[in-house]
Amino acid sequence: MNILLANLKEDAMPTPLPTEIERHLTLFVNAAQNAFGSDLSCAVLFGSAADGQLRATSDVNLLLLLKRFSTESADKLRGTLRMANAAIELQVMFLLDSELDDAAEAFAVKFADIIARHKVLFGQDPFARLHTNRDALLRRVRQVLLNQQLRMRERYLLVSINEEQLADVIADAAAPLRAAAASLAQLSGKAPLPGKQALEAFVDSLNQPALQTALQAMSNARETAHLAPGMAMPAFRGLMDITAQLRDHAEQLR
Structure with a gap:
């Protein structure tokens, strides 16, 4: 073998x-x-x-x-x-x-x-001894979320008229948003969670059904590279809101 x-x-x-x-x-x-x-x-x-x-x-x-x-x-x-x-x-x-x-x-x-x-x-596992520095992690998660906001604003103007292209952008947002949510949970002293669960927990805490729907649409776009007609635009707007609230949370941490 x-x-x-x-x-x-x-x-x-x-x-x-x-x-x-x-x-x-x-x-x-x-x-x-x-x-x-x-x-x-x-x-x-x-x-x-x-x-x-x-x-x-x-x-x-x-x-x-x-x-x-x-x-x-x-x-x-x-x-x-x-x-x-x-x-x-x-x-x-x-x-x-x-x-x-x-x-x-x-x-x-x-x-x-x-x-x-x-x-x-x-x-051998090189990460068994490796730990990320808290200040560096907080600084970097803020940069990631700011960059994601800038990218989503540009994508909104450039491709939002085309639902098929927007579905791809929505799928691409999963990795940075999930990683940022997992990092923020760690920085907040919570038990470690995989990125998907960390982002779901953060959105659940906001208690806004439209944002939960947007999150589900993102998962669907990632799994199938497609969204049903009429779903992409509200989902993308919801993800923009989620990104903004993640960034607000990051800015409040010290």
Whole structure:
């Protein structure tokens, strides 16, 4: 049994990965081992693929942690990555061991999410000792939410007239909003929750049925890449409101 499949069985996922995705991951991780050799410290699956929440609009996200990055080694992996990217939307982060702490501070929201949901496919777990700095996490979650607001305002003007395009934008909002909600729950001293549940809990606390409907529409758009006629516009407006209230909450934290 290859290393990837052994780890997948050992760390059983809530929902098994589709066969095609598992096959391409196996090929890629094995190719990365051959390409980088002893310079490959670990390969870590993170995001929705790691916690069994992969949907039609999801990327497959992988972190390769390296002792060093050489273009000669990377050249051996280019073809395999291009094939996996085309087949399963594989997105790979190439990070050095020496950069891990700095990356966790610079991209605190992203790494808080990775810490919360990841699967080690090769090597040792690099996140067992890693913790995000509270000030860095709060600063970064505010930046993420501000950036999301700016993006949604621009998308509203540019694509809101086209419901099909708006459904894609709604689906894309899931990752940053869920990650921000999970980070805010952590910063508020609450028990850790996966991003989806953290965002649902936050919206439930607002006690506004229209926002709960918008959240359900976002889940539907993410799962099917489609929304029923007439659903996209009210859902998008609701998500804009949710984003604003998340940001207000972030600004109130100290």
